[in-house]
Amino acid sequence: MSENAVIELRKVGKWYNSYHALRDVSLTIRKGEKVVVCGPSGSGKSTMIRCINRLEAHQTGHIIVNGTELTDDVKAIEKIRKQVGMVFQNFNLFPHLTVLQNLTLAPIWVRGMAKSEIEEIAMMYLRRVRIPDQAHKFPGQLSGGQQQRVAIARALCMRPEIMLFDEPTSALDPEMVKEVLDVMIELADEGMTMVCVTHEMGFARSVADSIIFMAEGTIIESGSPAQFFENPKSERTRQFLGQILEH
Amino acid sequence: MSKDSTPHSTAALAASFEEEPSQASVTSLPGGVTALKPFGWAKNNLFNTKLNTVLTLLCCAILWFAVPPMVNWLVVNAVWLGTSDECRAAAGACWSIIVVKHRLIFFGTYPFDEQWRPFLACALFVAMLGVSGVRAFWRPWLAGAWALVLVAMGVLMWGGVFGLTHVPNDKWGGLPITLMLSVFAITLAFPLSILLALGRQSSLPAIRSLCVGFIELMRGVPLVSVLFMASVMFPLFLPEGVTIDKLLRALAGLTLFTAAYLAEAVRGGLQAIPKGQYEAADALSLSYWQKTTLIILPQALRMVIPPIVNQFISCFKDTSLVTIVGLYDLLTAATVATTDPEWRPFFAEVYVFAGLMFWIFCFSMSRYSQWLERMANRYNRR
Numbered sequence: 026m027s028e029n030a031v032i033e034l035r036k037v038g039k040w041y042n043s044y045h046a047l048r049d050v051s052l053t054i055r056k057g058e059k060v061v062v063c064g065p066s067g068s069g070k071s072t073m074i075r076c077i078n079r080l081e082a083h084q085t086g087h088i089i090v091n092g093t094e095l096t097d098d099v100k101a102i103e104k105i106r107k108q109v110g111m112v113f114q115n116f117n118l119f120p121h122l123t124v125l126q127n128l129t130l131a132p133i134w135v136r137g138m139a140k141s142e143i144e145e146i147a148m149m150y151l152r153r154v155r156i157p158d159q160a161h162k163f164p165g166q167l168s169g170g171q172q173q174r175v176a177i178a179r180a181l182c183m184r185p186e187i188m189l190f191d192e193p194t195s196a197l198d199p200e201m202v203k204e205v206l207d208v209m210i211e212l213a214d215e216g217m218t219m220v221c222v223t224h225e226m227g228f229a230r231s232v233a234d235s236i237i238f239m240a241e242g243t244i245i246e247s248g249s250p251a252q253f254f255e256n257p258k259s260e261r262t263r264q265f266l267g268q269i270l271e272h
Numbered sequence: 273m274s275k276d277s278t279p280h281s282t283a284a285l286a287a288s289f290e291e292e293p294s295q296a297s298v299t300s301l302p303g304g305v306t307a308l309k310p311f312g313w314a315k316n317n318l319f320n321t322k323l324n325t326v327l328t329l330l331c332c333a334i335l336w337f338a339v340p341p342m343v344n345w346l347v348v349n350a351v352w353l354g355t356s357d358e359c360r361a362a363a364g365a366c367w368s369i370i371v372v373k374h375r376l377i378f379f380g381t382y383p384f385d386e387q388w389r390p391f392l393a394c395a396l397f398v399a400m401l402g403v404s405g406v407r408a409f410w411r412p413w414l415a416g417a418w419a420l421v422l423v424a425m426g427v428l429m430w431g432g433v434f435g436l437t438h439v440p441n442d443k444w445g446g447l448p449i450t451l452m453l454s455v456f457a458i459t460l461a462f463p464l465s466i467l468l469a470l471g472r473q474s475s476l477p478a479i480r481s482l483c484v485g486f487i488e489l490m491r492g493v494p495l496v497s498v499l500f501m502a503s504v505m506f507p508l509f510l511p512e513g514v515t516i517d518k519l520l521r522a523l524a525g526l527t528l529f530t531a532a533y534l535a536e537a538v539r540g541g542l543q544a545i546p547k548g549q550y551e552a553a554d555a556l557s558l559s560y561w562q563k564t565t566l567i568i569l570p571q572a573l574r575m576v577i578p579p580i581v582n583q584f585i586s587c588f589k590d591t592s593l594v595t596i597v598g599l600y601d602l603l604t605a606a607t608v609a610t611t612d613p614e615w616r617p618f619f620a621e622v623y624v625f626a627g628l629m630f631w632i633f634c635f636s637m638s639r640y641s642q643w644l645e646r647m648a649n650r651y652n653r654r
């Protein structure tokens with residue numbers, strides 16, 4: 026295992042029944058690194074990122090997170106999930122709980138934290154995502170951008186070392202994209218290890234340490250933003266960039 | 273009240289029950305006061321088309337022929353406190369039979385002089401049910417209060433202590449049987465049904481097929497045969513000398529039967545929960561039971577309050593079938609009350625009365641569920 030790698034994928038293979046969704050994906054992410062994953066629809070971006078916290082199980086190869094290998098072992102899965110926060114495209118907030126309860130639920134039940142202690146921390150995170158005044162509302166009463174910021178705060182309340190984002194802004198109205206990206210940029214500036222599936226190329230250019238381009242279940246190309254945007258190696262990447270930068 | 277609406281054409285009958293005056297029927301009086309003209313309203317809503325006119329007249333005719341005789345029988349010509357001879361002479365209902373036989377209807381074969389005990393037990397029970405329905409009382413002490421009330425009910429019903437004579441439970445009957453059977457069956461069936469519904473979705477094939485098998489078995493068999501089986505077959509499984517009380521066996525049968533139906537209602541709720549909720553809970557490292565009890569069930573159960581209460585109401589009415597294993601529920605006790613030769617002709621009144629008793633409880637459940645539904649789904653409202 027390479028020096029200070031926090032996430033390592035080695036020849037990971039994944040099938041949905043007979044459909045081969047990931048083909049020998051290998052990837053190393055260092056502590057504090059920000060990785061942006063992009064690629065056409067159906068290329069396996071979500072599948073890969075969801076394998077990292079075992080929302081999907083891979084069938085071949087190895088995934089090692091923070092020194093723990095993901096297997097069927099429930100203990101290992103729990104350990105890794107505690108260290109890895111995830112933000113979904115559709116927020117997936119718990120609609121029957123208030124914003125504050127959404128944030129404190131897992132720390133109380135999983136980490137065994139005292140309610141008063143975690144509520145203080147939760148309010149701190151809500152201030153950081155700039156919605157402390159919504160703490161006692163239900164998710165259904167918030168705008169999409171606000172909901173996604175709550176989702177980010179909810180993941181942060183578990184004090185993760187790694188954050189996974191699966192298209193966090195693509196379900197949002199354009200005017201709300203920025204408020205979510207701003208929060209993510211702040212998080213990146215603080216040194217969080219981030220893996221982010223996104224088509225926000227501005228964000229990728231300014232924040233990412235490396236960009237990964239996927240197609241048909243494999244990593245076609247990876248490199249620094251400068252190299253990726255100015256001088257892409259493969260024709261496939263050039264095509265994709267041409268399509269996405271047009272808009 | 274002056275809501276704009278065009279006259280309803282086809283739905284005139286339905287509209288006639290809504291207080292929705294159409295514009296034309298609202299006239300401004302001098303001084304700006306708006307008054308409703310019933311005549312104009314009727315013309316616009318009840319007689320606006322030929323079909324509606326016919327339907328309106330038809331309904332009026334039915335009401336004209338049905339209501340007066342019913343009121344006459346129920347109230348005007350009814351005998352309230354008379355003897356059976358006076359009843360025979362009268363043209364109306366004989367409510368005297370209820371007055372004379374109410375103790376038998378309510379308490380069955382419980383010793384006559386001790387019937388204050390089941391009365392008190394029922395009163396306590398109903399009061400406790402009422403208290404449990406109030407949100408402000410959903411506190412830990414409620415569990416303690418229930419424990420006390422159940423013990424008190426046991427003491428009252430069975431006796432044998434504090435100088436109360438012992439009354440074995442094959443002497444119990446009437447309302448206490450109906451109430452206790454239904455409430456206990458519901459309380460036991462509800463958690464069981466949740467486990468069954470969860471088991472039906474389990475990833476372990478053994479658990480899944482066990483739950484599916486049980487649910488399909490119970491749903492495929494009439495309650496009457498479940499009760500028979502519970503009554504006849506349970507004793508076969510038990511070691512020699514051990515007997516389970518007849519009442520408990522009926523309770524077990526009713527519980528299992530209700531649980532199977534409830535499980536299907538609960539499953540409906542589980543299936544309506546988006547996959548993202550499971551994933552978010554998993555990503556936060558919640559365990560299976562934490563995820564289920566904190567995230568999934570609270571949402572799933574709220575969604576299926578109406579079908580769940582439907583099953584509760586069903587279960588309450590189903591208690592009347594325990595008569596086939598020899599238990600005296602309210603309806604059986606009422607039937608017994610009609611066998612007295614002196615009052616024999618007046619069985620209809622007894623059944624109307626028993627029906628009313630059932631209706632009171634079922635209607636309360638129904639109204640309560642409406643409140644519960646509104647309360648539980650507040651988070652959905654923006």
Ligand SMILES: Nc1ncnc2c1ncn2[C@@H]1O[C@H](COP(=O)(O)OP(=O)(O)OP(=O)(O)O)[C@@H](O)[C@H]1O
Nearest residue numbers: 041042044046064065066067068069070071072073
């Ligand atoms: N649960 C599943 N069962 C079967 N096939 C699946 C499942 N999830 C994903 N797939 C398939 O696997 C492939 C990769 O899916 P994935 O969701 O990883 O793509 P993606 O790159 O995230 O695409 P998008 O940009 O549309 O989100 C797709 O062809 C998809 O149809």
Ligand SMILES: [Mg+2]
Nearest residue numbers: 070071072192
């Ligand atoms: Mg995706």
